Amino acid sequence: MNIDQYMQTLGERARSASRAMSSASTGDKNAALLAIARHLEASRSALIKANASDLATAQANGLEAALLDRLELTDARIDGMLEGLEQVAALADPIGGLTDMCSRPSGIQVGKMRVPLGVIGIIYESRPNVTVEAASLCLKSGNAVILRGGSEAIQSNQAISACIQAGLAEVGLPQTAVQVVETTDREAVGQLITMPEFVDVIVPRGGKGLIERISRDARVPVIKHLDGNCHVYIDDSADEAMAISIAVNAKTQRYGTCNTAESLLVAKDVAESLLPKLAQAFESHGVELRACEESLRIISGSASSNVKLIAATEDDWYEEYLAPILAIKVVAGLDEAIEHINHYSSQHSETIVTEHHPRAMRFIREVDSSSVMINASTRFADGFEYGLGAEIGISTDKIHARGPVGLDGLTSQKYVVLGSGQIRS
Amino acid sequence: MNIDQYMQTLGERARSASRAMSSASTGDKNAALLAIARHLEASRSALIKANASDLATAQANGLEAALLDRLELTDARIDGMLEGLEQVAALADPIGGLTDMCSRPSGIQVGKMRVPLGVIGIIYESRPNVTVEAASLCLKSGNAVILRGGSEAIQSNQAISACIQAGLAEVGLPQTAVQVVETTDREAVGQLITMPEFVDVIVPRGGKGLIERISRDARVPVIKHLDGNCHVYIDDSADEAMAISIAVNAKTQRYGTCNTAESLLVAKDVAESLLPKLAQAFESHGVELRACEESLRIISGSASSNVKLIAATEDDWYEEYLAPILAIKVVAGLDEAIEHINHYSSQHSETIVTEHHPRAMRFIREVDSSSVMINASTRFADGFEYGLGAEIGISTDKIHARGPVGLDGLTSQKYVVLGSGQIRS
Secondary structure, three states: OHHHHHHHHHHHHHHHHHHHHHOHHHHHHHHHHHHHHHHHOOOHHHHHHHHHHHHHHHHHHHOOOOHHHHOOOOOOHHHHHHHHHHHHHOOOOOOOEEEEEEOOOOEEEEEEEEEEEOOOEEEEOOOHHHHHHHHHHHHHHOOOEEEEHHHHHHHHHHHHHHHHEEEEEEHOOOHHHHEEEEOOOOHHHHOOOOOOOOEEEEEOOOOHHHHHHHHHOOOOEEOOOOOOOOEEEOOOOHHHHHHHHHHHHHOOOOOOOOOOOOEEEEEHHHHHHHHHHHHHHHHHHHOOEEEHHHHHHHOOOOOOOOOEEEOOHHHHHHOOOOOOOEEEEOOOOOOHHHHHHHHOOOEEEEEEEEEHHHHHHHHHHHHHOOEEEEOOHHHHHOOOOOOOOOEEEEEEOOOOOOEEEEEHHHHEEEEEEEEEEEEOO | OHHHHHHHHHHHHHHHHHHHHHOOOHHHHHHHHHHHHHHHHHOHHHHHHHHHHHHHHHOOOOOHHHOOOOOOOOOOHHHHHHHHHHHHHHHHHOHHHHHHEEEEOOOOEEEOOOOEEEEEEEEEOOOHHHHHHHHHHHOOOOOOOEEEEEEHHHHHHHHHHHHHHHHHHHHHHOOOHEEEOOOOOHHHHHHHHHOOOOOOOOEEEHHHHHHHHHHHHHOOOOOOOOOOOEEEEEEEOOOOOHHHHHHHHHHHHHOOOOOOHHHHHHHHHEEEEEEEEHHHHHHHOEEEEOOOOOHHHHOOOOOOOOOOOOOOOOOHHHHOOOEEEEEEEEEEHHHHHHHHHHEEEOOOOEEEEOOOOOHHHHHHOOOOOOOEEEOOOOOOOOHHHHHHHOOOOOOOOOOOEEEEEHHHHEEEEEEEEEEEOOOOO
């Protein structure tokens, strides 16, 4: 069987399994999640052994340290997988609920029912725990899933897959509801993203390059998350202590996350008083500042001149550093801040610090990003912090799902009409 | 300027206008809709003159009668356009509303705000009234729109466009919020559907060929409506009179619409008694029946043997006739009906006629179509009948919008976080 035929076969099986999954009971889906957790628990040593084999190959291939770390399956990470399964089992079932039912003049009742999307294709790199995480969200939302992990994690993913299969079989749900692609051939991805007859949506999780390539070549819809160039705007009516606290938290609480602030905008009228204090705070965190002309002048003339400070270039306003670096710009006020953000941001998450109600309202209305915030750190832009219970990714698209994507993002709504014999006249 | 540059210019202008439109007040948007109506009213003779020129060209080019009819702009059709504008002005503004706000343990409040998609590209054929209809829905939902009508309607569309421009200008909204493509070059479409930087979603309205071509080539999301192969399933517990009434209405109330039934499934246990009566009813409407072996036997052995009756082929189960033709199949019961529909239907609209509650519930849960109905004619699958107030199309996709698409389908939701200084710990 060549790659195309192999992927078609996976696709056909997934489509068929998705029919059964769409009407699987909440009890069966939860039982399967817990059974998978039991099988993972019972297979700890097999999982760690398979993972050790992946790690050895990866090391021999010279994989860099950060990727090796992400690839590693420790006991703590397996614990995390088990907890995740229990959490997803505890979430409310999104499927089948009827909403917005209302009576129409014709006598029919019209509303919506939440239903699974069908078959989800997930393409990811390194971290083998994504295999369990993604599978659990797809199962709970009544979908079938085809998982294509990185070639460096193939042994680990197959060991995990065996546990998932065993869990599904135990409950009597189709094992083909979760299929891990067993070839490392790159053509498999090309085929997976161009089978609209078998796959309803693709969720790529990985670097910007991967996501851009998949979005370009896909023939099915893609729920994609590109970069997170997030902004903090400090208005001239901001509470000073709050402004410093939010700016520092948004930048420094974690550097490598997509909801970390990368640019700080400060209103002109408070720049002279606020920038030196901000510079001092960032200095204590070892954050390098890339400053516009105005902020460069203010900061370099201030006491905290030990901060790492260089002049920003046009490129800095676009940059997602994912590092202890922050771009700083003085803006005239709200209008310029909104204009700057709508021009340079990646439409991920932005926050305003202000005590001024109308400006706060304008900010959340006019800033065109997936999360807009008032007086809160951008670091809150996250499925768990938002109460979604789980997160398959953060969408920077506007179509279908925007912002953190939970179980609902893996579902659709169909119209339901309840009649008692009505015909159209 | 070549076509690519021309379309890029339209795109840039639309993107810029979309910013202003997204924060336009409800009052301004409604005032613009009513101003457009006044300008159309004042330009009746100019519209009819421009349309006459299109009609003359179309006749000279040998356009078929049905298309000529759709192209024609009569006084009654202009009245319809004015009414449509007033109706859209009367609809609630979908934009800006905050929903689902809830408090999180961190102290932040999280919810969603409905926002425009940005720039919509609409590609359509013949009917010039679509120009006004589509523009009005895009305006009301705070979007900018680029309209690409058929080349046969170019004069009419430009005359309508002039009225729209005048209406927008009168209210002070950007005239570039609605742009009609002024070239009939086919390359313009190719460019329109491949500018993700300027266009957020494409809505093609027209024949299946047009929609398939656009879906295949587009580099932006497409809200598409392919065909409507709708089913009526008569369960063995159906009320006989209701079953006949719904089957006849679903097939015969209008033949050319996408929510017209094309296939009738009848449960085996009631086929002997019901099919002869159904055949009689369809005979009186001059409907040709394409029958499976079993139904062929029953109907041809019955009294109403004057009905046009031929044996169905496999192709008939897939067919959208848009004509007085109906495929009929006897099925064992609910399971086979659901299986048949999920295999052959175009996932548009399907109805079950039954008095049996659990089967009705299974039908709406397990049938994977955009509208699923109990004891009602498929002809109800329509934005106006569902109470959406307007309809930009009917989506047979699952992503973003499914079923009749009203104003909400031209919007997205962003997350809003209201804090009072919260930071992430």
